[in-house]
Structure formats: C-alpha cells, structure tokens
Amino acid sequence: MCSNIIETVNLCKKYKTTYAVKDLNLQVKKGEIYGFLGPNGSGKTTSIKMLLGLIKATAGSVTLFGKQLESDRNHILKKVGALVESPSYYGHLTGYENLKIIQRMLNVSEKRIEEVLNIVRLTKAKNKLVKQYSLGMKQRLGIAIALLGKPELLILDEPTNGLDPAGIHEIRDLIKSLPETDGITILISSHLLSEIDQMATQVGIISEGNLIFQDSIEVLRNKSDSQIRVRVNDANKAKIILENKFDDSIQLDANSNLILNKTDDNHISLVNNMLVDSNLSVYRIEEIKSSLEDVFLNIIKGEYS
Amino acid sequence: MIKTMVFIEFMKLRRQWLWAVLIIVPLVSCLLGYNNFFTYQDILVQIDDNEWIEAWTQASLFYGMIMLPILSGFYCSLSCRNENFGGGWKQMLVLPPSRVEIYTAKMIIILFLVLVTQLVLITEFIITGLLLGLQDSIPWFFLFKVLVLGFLAVCALVAIQLWMASQIKSFVTPIAINVALTLLAFIAAGAEWGNYYPWAQPTLAMSAPDEVGISSLLFFLSINLVIFSLATIIGVASFDKKDIN
Missing domain, CATH: 3.30.70 (Alpha-Beta Plaits)
Incomplete structure (x- = not known):
C-alpha cells in the first residue's frame, strides 16, 4: 500500500520548445501540509493543473490516493477539494447559490453548505451576490467550495494571493486548523516562504519548472546558518x-x-x-x-x- | 448525473435578463413581419391565400434568417461566458462530473432555450395576428411543422456554435463570427448550397410552402443529422482535450 497521497513521476509540460515543468517528482504523504514554493512563473500552477487534470501532461504520470488520475477520475476527484489560481465563482449568483451548485455536483448533503459557510465565516454574506464580495471574501468562498465535499486532499494554489496582512493571517489560521480536525492532507502553493513557514511540514521548491528541493521544513531551517x-x-x-x-x-x-x-x-x-x-x-x-x-x-x- | 448537471446549468442562468430576451426578440420579429405584411398586403395576399401564412413569410424572414441563428449563438456564448468570466471551467472540471457530461448538459440547456424561443415566437405570432385582426383560420398544423423543423435545423447550428463558444475564451468573438456567418445566409438561402449551409437551414426549414424552402424533407433531415453529429463529436472531443489555462 502506497502511503503517498500525491505522487508524480517525471511529470513534464512542454509548450512549443520550452518546458514549463520538467521531470517533476512530487511526493506528498498522508496528513502532511506540503508547502509548494516557487517564484511567480516557476511552474507551480501548471503542476497543480496537471495534478487535477485541467491540463494534460506532455509526459509522466500522476497518482493520487495510489490511483491513476486518468483511469479513476470520478473516484479520486470526489476526495479532492481544490482552489486553483484565482477563486472561481459565478458573480451574478449569491454565495449560497454558488455553493449550492457545487453541492449538487458533489452530491453531498445541503446542510454541509451552512457548515462550510460557518468555517470561512461567510454566513452573514451568503445571500449577497458574489460580484459584490471583496477579494478576501471571494477567496474564502473558494476555500468553502474546496471544503464542501469533506475532502481527504485539499489543494490550494496561492490562497493568500492579493490579500492584505489581516486576510493572510485569517486564511493561515483557517488552514492550520484543518488537518487536526479532519486528518486531511494539504498541498498549498505560494511564492512567499514566510506565508507557509508556520504551517507547512514538508516543503517542495520549484524554480523554472524544476523541483530543486523537497524535504521536511526542518531540513530547510538547518540550511539557515x-x-x-x-x-x-x-x-x-x-x-x-x-x-x-x-x-x-x-x-x-x-x-x-x-x-x-x-x-x-x-x-x-x-x-x-x-x-x-x-x-x-x-x-x-x-x-x-x-x-x-x-x-x-x-x-x-x-x-x- | 446529467439531470443534476442540467439543473445546475439552469441555476446559472438566473438574473441574466434571459426572460426579457426570450420575450422581446421573437416579438420584434413578429412586429417587423406584420409591419411588412400590412405594407405589402395587396401584393402578398392573392386569392385563396391564407393571411396567416402570408404574414408568416414576412415574420420568418426576420426571425429565421437573422434573429434565430444569432440568438442561438448568443445562448451558447452566454452559457460559456458564465464559465470563462469567473473561472468556472477550472472549478467544474476538478469535480467528479466528466467533461462529456458537462458539455452535454450545456447542449441540452441551450436546445431547451431554443425550443422555448420557438414556442414563444409562435404564441406571439398568433396573439399579435389576432390583435391586428387577421380573419382567416389559423393554420395550426403548418405552424407546428415550422416550429419543429426550425428547431431541428437549429440543433445542427447549435452544435457548431457551442463548439466555437467552448473553444474561444472571449464572449464577443464567437458572436461576431456568428453574425458574419448569419449574414452570409442571405446569399446562401437563395442558392443551391444553402441546403448544406447551417446558418441558412433554419430559414429554409421555417419557410412557407410558396417560398424557396428545403428541397426534400428526408434530404434536409439527413444533412441536418450529419452536421449535428459531426459538430457534436468534434466539439466534445476538442473540449475533452482542451487545456484549461
């Protein structure tokens, strides 16, 4: 039995002649908070999109929960919650209606909507149109959507991007509180180490499409002589x-x-x-x-x- | 699952003033048609002609040739715009439903909207005609026939339009292409190749018996089915392969 929740083998994405991601070998174990770090444009989002099947890999394979994404898509994606790049939403619908759409697609109980609204503290704003939400609220709605299906794996791509310090703090506290309560595995990407410093247990650093470091955060800390x-x-x-x-x-x-x-x-x-x-x-x-x-x-x- | 997906597509159409479009566009077609009809009534209505059918030749001119192809393209673009605008594609496509199911659900909801538009048009055509004092008996069978044939013609068109809208991220570009191709139908409708031209098919299918129409029903249905199947297969396959950037 493979204990890696996420495992990629020599994953590549090539655009014309250049590699956006080259030979990526990610390993994320169960229960970890994996900080996926790299400067802007280093291939983080491309990698995450390949993990989720949003874009097709040029070469290599993705295994989630020990199963191939291609062959077991439905089964795997039921257990994954994801926020990719900027939050996704239907601006002309209310926060509640947005969650309702996802709830129907995941086929979970309607009560779960109130629960996630409560977790991200959007209960009061649930009947407001999402286009009237602030960026922080949209981001929180995105996290609520990701949490809706009680995922075993949560993938958050730059969840604090564009937020003010208070918003960043709030999201960090929210994310930190998750694995303890639900025992879920989290992959969170960022271009700032300081953002994930206080929550990540494992760190992967990607630069120009190559994974140049992957180990526990202690190993990274020891490098700070x-x-x-x-x-x-x-x-x-x-x-x-x-x-x-x-x-x-x-x-x-x-x-x-x-x-x-x-x-x-x-x-x-x-x-x-x-x-x-x-x-x-x-x-x-x-x-x-x-x-x-x-x-x-x-x-x-x-x-x- | 498809049922759920169709329900979801329905939810997404809220607050988009779609009901106004559904009522106004066919109504404008009717009013333009009746205006023409009463202006040229002497020429149009010969002995033994049914007023309704002569009025229909005018209404269907605006509706079938211009409004309907543009409107069906608008429905496709609107349905995809909701996804492009707020990143809906990448949200939906990381959830369990497959891309084929998502595409199919969109197709169903768009065809449903077209069908409703057809029903609204016929209803408005009859009500306006009665209000304007048309005397002859209403040709129910004929109106039912053009409703169904027009709908079938649009099915093939929608298959092409949805393929375009799902591939092009911009909201305006597919609409602009569609309008240009619709204008080409003016030429196509009079020519032999019009029967093969998806943008001309709705007007041919909905034309009155004494106008240039489809050459034979079987021929029309076969062409229509072939175009529909081809465009749907290509549309689904390219959507399935598409990278969501």
Whole structure:
C-alpha cells in the first residue's frame, strides 16, 4: 500500500520548445501540509493543473490516493477539494447559490453548505451576490467550495494571493486548523516562504519548472546558518590581524563590519581578546541569522547562477 | 448525473435578463413581419391565400434568417461566458462530473432555450395576428411543422456554435463570427448550397410552402443529422482535450 497521497513521476509540460515543468517528482504523504514554493512563473500552477487534470501532461504520470488520475477520475476527484489560481465563482449568483451548485455536483448533503459557510465565516454574506464580495471574501468562498465535499486532499494554489496582512493571517489560521480536525492532507502553493513557514511540514521548491528541493521544513531551517558581525574602529587592521592569526580569509560587509563564519563561543571570545589586545575598540559583536526567505532565495539562485 | 448537471446549468442562468430576451426578440420579429405584411398586403395576399401564412413569410424572414441563428449563438456564448468570466471551467472540471457530461448538459440547456424561443415566437405570432385582426383560420398544423423543423435545423447550428463558444475564451468573438456567418445566409438561402449551409437551414426549414424552402424533407433531415453529429463529436472531443489555462 502506497502511503503517498500525491505522487508524480517525471511529470513534464512542454509548450512549443520550452518546458514549463520538467521531470517533476512530487511526493506528498498522508496528513502532511506540503508547502509548494516557487517564484511567480516557476511552474507551480501548471503542476497543480496537471495534478487535477485541467491540463494534460506532455509526459509522466500522476497518482493520487495510489490511483491513476486518468483511469479513476470520478473516484479520486470526489476526495479532492481544490482552489486553483484565482477563486472561481459565478458573480451574478449569491454565495449560497454558488455553493449550492457545487453541492449538487458533489452530491453531498445541503446542510454541509451552512457548515462550510460557518468555517470561512461567510454566513452573514451568503445571500449577497458574489460580484459584490471583496477579494478576501471571494477567496474564502473558494476555500468553502474546496471544503464542501469533506475532502481527504485539499489543494490550494496561492490562497493568500492579493490579500492584505489581516486576510493572510485569517486564511493561515483557517488552514492550520484543518488537518487536526479532519486528518486531511494539504498541498498549498505560494511564492512567499514566510506565508507557509508556520504551517507547512514538508516543503517542495520549484524554480523554472524544476523541483530543486523537497524535504521536511526542518531540513530547510538547518540550511539557515548564522554568522557573527563585528564592528571595530579600524576594520582593515582587524582583518589583517585575524587573517594572520587564523589563516582564514575574513570578509568585510558594505559598512566595514567584519563578518565571521565560525560562530562558536570559544572562537568569538578568542577573536574579541585579540582585537582588544591589539588596542582596537570593539563596538559590537552580534549574530546575524539568515531568514528562511534568504535560504529560499539562495536555493533558487544557487541552482541557476 | 446529467439531470443534476442540467439543473445546475439552469441555476446559472438566473438574473441574466434571459426572460426579457426570450420575450422581446421573437416579438420584434413578429412586429417587423406584420409591419411588412400590412405594407405589402395587396401584393402578398392573392386569392385563396391564407393571411396567416402570408404574414408568416414576412415574420420568418426576420426571425429565421437573422434573429434565430444569432440568438442561438448568443445562448451558447452566454452559457460559456458564465464559465470563462469567473473561472468556472477550472472549478467544474476538478469535480467528479466528466467533461462529456458537462458539455452535454450545456447542449441540452441551450436546445431547451431554443425550443422555448420557438414556442414563444409562435404564441406571439398568433396573439399579435389576432390583435391586428387577421380573419382567416389559423393554420395550426403548418405552424407546428415550422416550429419543429426550425428547431431541428437549429440543433445542427447549435452544435457548431457551442463548439466555437467552448473553444474561444472571449464572449464577443464567437458572436461576431456568428453574425458574419448569419449574414452570409442571405446569399446562401437563395442558392443551391444553402441546403448544406447551417446558418441558412433554419430559414429554409421555417419557410412557407410558396417560398424557396428545403428541397426534400428526408434530404434536409439527413444533412441536418450529419452536421449535428459531426459538430457534436468534434466539439466534445476538442473540449475533452482542451487545456484549461
């Protein structure tokens, strides 16, 4: 029995001569919140559309719940809730009518409409036309639609795109609360690591159509190494002293601060003593930690520099 | 499932002023027709002619040749516009119903709208005629016949129009193409190839006995069936293959 809810093997999408997605091997296990990251235009939406059968892959295969999408479409899609790209809606219908349409297509109980309206807090606005909704409300309606069939797999493509910070926070809290209550698997895409940082358990990073990282978020966090920044009255003199002593090249940043890559306590203490003994004034010794966002950017840059 | 899908398509047509279109377009055709009829009554009505049928030649001129082909194309475009505008395709197509079912449901609802339009036209034609004081006996059988034949002719046309509307994302482009092809029917209706031309078929099918009409019923029905089947098969197949971007 395969424990991967989503598995793609060498999935490709080629437009004329260029690959939008190349040899994508996604693996998403049951119960995970998988953060699917990449800059705009890197192939996230194309990949997601292939997962759901909206566009046909040029090569490769998609397996959801251990079954081929092509052969078991009906059975698979019953268990999937999806929000692809911008939210989909019928503007001339009310929020309730929009949900009613999906409810009929999924053949679930009508009570479920009130439930999802409650989850995304749109109960009060349910009889308003959707074209009068704010972007955040449309986004929440999209999530309500995705949740309507009590899916075992939820696929959300940039669910916070275009929202203000409060809206982003709200959607994040909503998504975080889901797996605990229903035990569902979530794939959520974003171009910002910070957005999924606090909820994802696994991370996949895609750049120019290639999956360049796929592992747990801890592994990604461990890549965020720290450095020590030292500010002295004469940086060039300090640099020569330290380089002679440790036989290691030391960098200066734009503001003439020394940047040390070795960060253990003993080493820093030793450095400090040497600088003081050389009659230099040490103003500051501080740790600089690169953020996950920097790590993310470095991974993407590193792959294509 | 198809039943549910048709019901859903019906829901989506709410608040689109469709009832106004359904009432006004046939009514305008009738009024233009009667206006012509009364202007040229001396020429049109010969001895032994039924006034209703002569009035019909004028009404059907506007309706069958212009209004109906444009209207059926409008129904197709409207039905697809609802999906294109708010991203409905990508929502519907990630749900269990297959693309074939979705396409079929749209086809059914459009043909239903055409049928209703036909019924409204005949009803309005009779009521207006009575109000204008037409004296002869109403040719019920003839009116029923043109209603059915006109509907059958439009079936083939709708198959082509839905194929176009489902492939072209813009709302206006298919309508514009359709209007252009409709205007071509003016030439086609008088020519031999008009019998094969889907935009001319409705007017030929709905014409009065003493006008240029379909050459033979069997021939007309066969052509119609072939066009309908071909366009539907191509339409469904290309919709099934289509990438939803």
